[in-house]
Amino acid sequence: MTLVIEDVTKTYQNFKAVDQLSFTIPKGESFGLIGQNGAGKTTTFRMILDLQETTHGTISWDGKPMNAINRDLLGYLPEERGIFPTMPVEEQLYFFGELRGKKRKDLKPEVEYWIKRFELDEKRKEKAEKLSKGNQQKVQLIASFIHRPEFLILDEPFSGLDPVNKDLLKDAILHLKQQGTTILFSSHQMDHVEELCDHLCLLKRGKSLFSGSLLDLKKSYGKIKLSVRSAHSADELSQQPGVVSVLQKKDHLVLTLEDESYGEALFRYISNGSFVERFSLDYLSLDEIFKLKVGEPVEQISTLGETTL
Numbered sequence: 001m002t003l004v005i006e007d008v009t010k011t012y013q014n015f016k017a018v019d020q021l022s023f024t025i026p027k028g029e030s031f032g033l034i035g036q037n038g039a040g041k042t043t044t045f046r047m048i049l050d051l052q053e054t055t056h057g058t059i060s061w062d063g064k065p066m067n068a069i070n071r072d073l074l075g076y077l078p079e080e081r082g083i084f085p086t087m088p089v090e091e092q093l094y095f096f097g098e099l100r101g102k103k104r105k106d107l108k109p110e111v112e113y114w115i116k117r118f119e120l121d122e123k124r125k126e127k128a129e130k131l132s133k134g135n136q137q138k139v140q141l142i143a144s145f146i147h148r149p150e151f152l153i154l155d156e157p158f159s160g161l162d163p164v165n166k167d168l169l170k171d172a173i174l175h176l177k178q179q180g181t182t183i184l185f186s187s188h189q190m191d192h193v194e195e196l197c198d199h200l201c202l203l204k205r206g207k208s209l210f211s212g213s214l215l216d217l218k219k220s221y222g223k224i225k226l227s228v229r230s231a232h233s234a235d236e237l238s239q240q241p242g243v244v245s246v247l248q249k250k251d252h253l254v255l256t257l258e259d260e261s262y263g264e265a266l267f268r269y270i271s272n273g274s275f276v277e278r279f280s281l282d283y284l285s286l287d288e289i290f291k292l293k294v295g296e297p298v299e300q301i302s303t304l305g306e307t308t309l
């Protein structure tokens with residue numbers, strides 16, 4: 001079972017929100033859709049879920065058009081957050097599960113499992129409106145997959161969660177993936193996508209800049225990020241052949257090379273007669289690649305953990 005998006009365009013009046021988009025998500029994958037605000041992620045999700053029509057192109061799941069798919073096989077966490085304010089947490093989860101055709105007795109183990117896993121045990125009888133924003137989001141998140149859909153779409157699932165809850169969500173996504181759920185999610189935060197996805201699509205103003213395997217994307221640039229801690233200054237290293245830029249970090253330098261083949265000569269130069277505390281050639285991070293692809297210079301790349309686009 002595979003989701004196939006083929007040459008999909010969505011036009012609002014004269015504006016193309018999604019432009020000739022194609023990608024494939026094999027069953028059991030977790031797939032990241034990445035793009036800045038307004039790139040077309042939500043529009044894509046809504047077309048996949050058949051909540052909006054495509055202007056052009058087709059979307060199919062296991063060879064069938066999306067309007068022929070049983071809705072109970074799908075799960076969706078929309079970008080707009082919303083749960084029933086006066087309904088207690090536990091009831092809310094049963095309600096959404098029953099809405100998706102599940103029986104209460106079959107839902108019980110799921111509800112118990114996820115309430116505990118998301119550390120909502122003490123809140124289970126509380127009205128949703130009394131919960132913090134993050135806890136409300138967790139309830140809505142669980143509600144999106146309490147019926148164990150085959151295909152789950154999560155629109156910005158990490159936004160608004162603290163680091164501990166982000167980790168709980170990452171674990172949950174990996175758990176669902178292990179159980180065979182196909183997951184498509186959007187995020188502005190590249191580190192989440194890097195950790196959770198083997199495949200992804202980079203969107204810019206509705207167009208795909210890349211879709212495919214994360215490793216292939218990284219390999220296409222080669223190992224051009226060189227981290228160095230030695231006696232050499234940034235100025236000195238920036239004069240060396242093949243060095244595109246040098247960024248001063250707290251306790252080391254990060255060089256971007258024209259090509260990974262320059263690494264060897266640089267190692268000889270840097271290690272020649274002096275002590276080298278650190279020398280490592282790496283692939284660019286997804287965050288760095290995205291910024292290159294959307295046109296920002298490498299010098300502006302942040303290495304501060306989570307970077308928001």
Ligand SMILES: Nc1ncnc2c1ncn2[C@@H]1O[C@H](COP(=O)(O)OP(=O)(O)OP(=O)(O)O)[C@@H](O)[C@H]1O
Pocket residue numbers: 012017035036037038039040041042043044079
């Ligand atoms: N109903 C609509 N009518 C006109 N333009 C629309 C409509 N819905 C979306 N757009 C436009 O289409 C573009 C893509 O919007 P979309 O919500 O899909 O982006 P997004 O990638 O999900 O952004 P964000 O990360 O901010 O949620 C935006 O420029 C948006 O203003």
